[in-house]
Amino acid sequence: MATIEKELQGRAVTTTMRAAVVHGFTEPLSIDVKPIPIPGHGEIVVHIETCGLCHTDIHAAHGDWPVKPNPPFTPGHEGVGIVTALGPGVTEVEVGDRVALPWLGYACGTCEYCVSGWETLCPNQQMMGYTMDGGMAEYARANAKYVVKVPFGIHPAEASPLTCAGVTTYKAVKVAGTRSSDLVAVFGIGGLGHLAVQYAAIAGGRVIAVDLSDEKLDLARSLGAEFTINASTQDVVAEIQKLGGADQAISTAVSPKAFEQAYGSLRRGGTLVFVGLPKDNYIQLPIFETVLQGITVVGSIVGTRLDLREVFELHAAGKTRVIFEERPLSDVNEAIADVDAGRIPARIVLRP
Numbered sequence: 001m002a003t004i005e006k007e008l009q010g011r012a013v014t015t016t017m018r019a020a021v022v023h024g025f026t027e028p029l030s031i032d033v034k035p036i037p038i039p040g041h042g043e044i045v046v047h048i049e050t051c052g053l054c055h056t057d058i059h060a061a062h063g064d065w066p067v068k069p070n071p072p073f074t075p076g077h078e079g080v081g082i083v084t085a086l087g088p089g090v091t092e093v094e095v096g097d098r099v100a101l102p103w104l105g106y107a108c109g110t111c112e113y114c115v116s117g118w119e120t121l122c123p124n125q126q127m128m129g130y131t132m133d134g135g136m137a138e139y140a141r142a143n144a145k146y147v148v149k150v151p152f153g154i155h156p157a158e159a160s161p162l163t164c165a166g167v168t169t170y171k172a173v174k175v176a177g178t179r180s181s182d183l184v185a186v187f188g189i190g191g192l193g194h195l196a197v198q199y200a201a202i203a204g205g206r207v208i209a210v211d212l213s214d215e216k217l218d219l220a221r222s223l224g225a226e227f228t229i230n231a232s233t234q235d236v237v238a239e240i241q242k243l244g245g246a247d248q249a250i251s252t253a254v255s256p257k258a259f260e261q262a263y264g265s266l267r268r269g270g271t272l273v274f275v276g277l278p279k280d281n282y283i284q285l286p287i288f289e290t291v292l293q294g295i296t297v298v299g300s301i302v303g304t305r306l307d308l309r310e311v312f313e314l315h316a317a318g319k320t321r322v323i324f325e326e327r328p329l330s331d332v333n334e335a336i337a338d339v340d341a342g343r344i345p346a347r348i349v350l351r352p
């Protein structure tokens, strides 16, 4: 630690940084020069090495959701980097630690959700890259209690997608309650789905991957999916019912239609987990079948710090593969266009 401090002191003192900033929901992001943040009590400043681009960032930048962020703001909730400064009272991390800055940027720590292991439901939470500036910048400020240390040996570009896409799908599989031999249908093989396939398989599930692209389905197969269904050429519901119906369906897709197909693919007693957040907010579900077939529908939002630690532990042990493509932060608008058009294999990771 002493060496790093000396190194930092030896460097020419820079007080400004580049950050991707949303100024308006109809404008492209701009790369602005801003002051490097100063950590307050309990806060740290992190020199960002990589930050993944999540669909949520695109919805944030476009103001797509009912609760909108307040521009100007910097998106990004897959920031990974090295701690460079500590505010007063920080005991959780040290300068030089590599940490991840997930969606849950702050929670109160005392409400009934926080104390019962559901900090992700805290009504007083702050969201990284949404209600506080996120990781798409050279530096980001974070609450020391809500960052998660990245274990030695995990490359930051791999840690980034794990910080949202990984923890979100890991938690979804936990919420689904997948046990060995369960048939698990994963809808949408993108940034989230390619990891959902792996976590469902790790939990012992037999995985069915559903997507519109054969390329994505090939990827899913290489990551452990036993069955693949192309929703553009096959009747998804009929094909999954032929296999006996899914015990659990996890929808990471961006169209409400996929959520309805996921519902229809369930067997009696099955569970549908909502994970993706399409721009169109509503789907139609039948009450009669839900009651008579004992169907469970449940929403799952990101994961806790413990979930993320487990995600990193699995990755460090070589149990998961992260598919990503690196791009410079200055290309953020092109990256958004490519994600919107489905022109990327799974995840784009931006380098400030």
Ligand SMILES: [Zn+2]
Pocket (backbone or CB within 6 Å): 054, 055, 056, 057, 077, 103, 164, 165
């Ligand atoms: Zn995300």
Ligand SMILES: [Zn+2]
Pocket (backbone or CB within 6 Å): 107, 108, 109, 110, 111, 112, 113, 114, 119, 122, 123, 124
């Ligand atoms: Zn709370």
